Amino acid sequence: MVKKISKFDVLINGGGLVGLTTALALQSGGLQVAVIDPLPFETQLTPEFDGRSSAISFANMRMLEALGVKARLQKNINPINEILVSDGRADDGLRAGGPGPMLLHFDRDELDGVGAGEPLGWMVENRYMRLALLAECRDQQGITLFDKTTISDYQFDGQNWQIILKNQRQIVTPLLVGAEGRNSPLRESAAIRTHKWGYNQWGVVATIEHEKPHEGIAHEYFLPTGPFAILPLSGNRSSLVWTEKPDSAQFLQSCDPVFFQAELERRFGSFLGKLTPSGPRWAYPLTLMLVEKYTAEGLVLVGDAAHGMHPIAGQGFNAGIRDAAVLADVLSQTLRNGLSVNDTTALKSYEQRRRFDNTSLLAATDIFVRVFSNDIAPIRHLRGLGMGVVDAIGPLRKFFAKEAGGGIGPLPNLLRGELP
Ligand SMILES: Cc1cc2nc3c(=O)[nH]c(=O)nc-3n(C[C@H](O)[C@H](O)[C@H](O)COP(=O)(O)OP(=O)(O)OC[C@H]3O[C@@H](n4cnc5c(N)ncnc54)[C@H](O)[C@@H]3O)c2cc1C
Numbered sequence: 001m002v003k004k005i006s007k008f009d010v011l012i013n014g015g016g017l018v019g020l021t022t023a024l025a026l027q028s029g030g031l032q033v034a035v036i037d038p039l040p041f042e043t044q045l046t047p048e049f050d051g052r053s054s055a056i057s058f059a060n061m062r063m064l065e066a067l068g069v070k071a072r073l074q075k076n077i078n079p080i081n082e083i084l085v086s087d088g089r090a091d092d093g094l095r096a097g098g099p100g101p102m103l104l105h106f107d108r109d110e111l112d113g114v115g116a117g118e119p120l121g122w123m124v125e126n127r128y129m130r131l132a133l134l135a136e137c138r139d140q141q142g143i144t145l146f147d148k149t150t151i152s153d154y155q156f157d158g159q160n161w162q163i164i165l166k167n168q169r170q171i172v173t174p175l176l177v178g179a180e181g182r183n184s185p186l187r188e189s190a191a192i193r194t195h196k197w198g199y200n201q202w203g204v205v206a207t208i209e210h211e212k213p214h215e216g217i218a219h220e221y222f223l224p225t226g227p228f229a230i231l232p233l234s235g236n237r238s239s240l241v242w243t244e245k246p247d248s249a250q251f252l253q254s255c256d257p258v259f260f261q262a263e264l265e266r267r268f269g270s271f272l273g274k275l276t277p278s279g280p281r282w283a284y285p286l287t288l289m290l291v292e293k294y295t296a297e298g299l300v301l302v303g304d305a306a307h308g309m310h311p312i313a314g315q316g317f318n319a320g321i322r323d324a325a326v327l328a329d330v331l332s333q334t335l336r337n338g339l340s341v342n343d344t345t346a347l348k349s350y351e352q353r354r355r356f357d358n359t360s361l362l363a364a365t366d367i368f369v370r371v372f373s374n375d376i377a378p379i380r381h382l383r384g385l386g387m388g389v390v391d392a393i394g395p396l397r398k399f400f401a402k403e404a405g406g407g408i409g410p411l412p413n414l415l416r417g418e419l420p
Pocket of ligand 1: 013014015016018036037038039052055056150151179180181182185203205241284302304305311313314316317318319320
């Protein structure tokens, strides 16, 4: 028996990092939003749930500040002041002993214009980000959260969705937002096609405590098996993303700590002093996925439901934050114009604004992964040459630093720190 009927401007299916960010962005634009997720939110906040940390671009952190999330992160965020990119060695296939000959160097002091005075980005552990997003969502009257439930039945009558949840609650809404990650059921049932491929790589993720301070410097070494990233967390801690072939990654995730420590030191080097892995290790398969379209009747996709990319440049969640910012601009303007939020022209405008950014990001990360995950001598030579050119030309380096920081091109209101 159906318990209660509730009406919302938007129902977001999926309360992950992007779903919750989208909820905050839309409610800041005056929309009444509901979010549903099958998992209990408390489970998603446990340290065991997600070992990853995210590099958040400076423009995206500006948006999280405007939405009240940054203030809740407080001592759990760390600025990225510099990024050092170096190549691996060809001799033994391993980058032994820490950063090698530098290929590229980005410095926050080089940011000017929209990024002046900002760090290149911020590092946050995903569990602290979830905690902050959830606390802020819970404080907003315009957001209703339902966990431990899923959609059991839904029908579109041309204006509204009539939705029944597994907990028997009934919801009426003109717009569904698919934010359920890579395997989005709403995307599937709308028959939206995807392009996807795997990289035959997995990312081993761990938090490492070290003796010496990291000074906010992020390191990325390119080893033949893929990138090895050391990303500065709060305190004398770094987040490690170590890319390996699937078998090796699964072995590294569960192997004896002594063996892990030895292999870690061999690659990481001693430039940060004694290393102590802290907490569990995780391993994530790395794939690429892009949808053919972002919208269908009464439906729009955000985050990994629309695009999934290799973490080589730390851009997946960032792209989802930008989806949320643009969707908030588009839908709040649509409401102000007196139109329904499922207006086809409005949804197409969201798609147009996000398609170019996401597709170019995916293409760039895909090329990076292919060029930097191999040990063929001419390719090693060319990539060294290419990065040397970028590093030598100040304006080009500045462009890449700003692009990574999300400060290039026409920015939606929230990315300028303004409400939609
Ligand atoms: C190793 C690694 C490192 C990364 N580092 C970075 C980084 O530094 N910076 C960065 O920007 N990005 C990074 N990323 C990418 C980033 O983690 C993802 O892009 C991001 O987590 C996607 O969030 P999402 O909310 O779209 O999807 P998800 O995190 O997959 O969340 C989906 C949500 O939907 C829910 N759900 C599932 N099924 C249903 C259903 N049927 N109904 C309702 N809800 C459902 C799930 O419970 C979950 O809460 C990294 C990724 C990896 C693998």
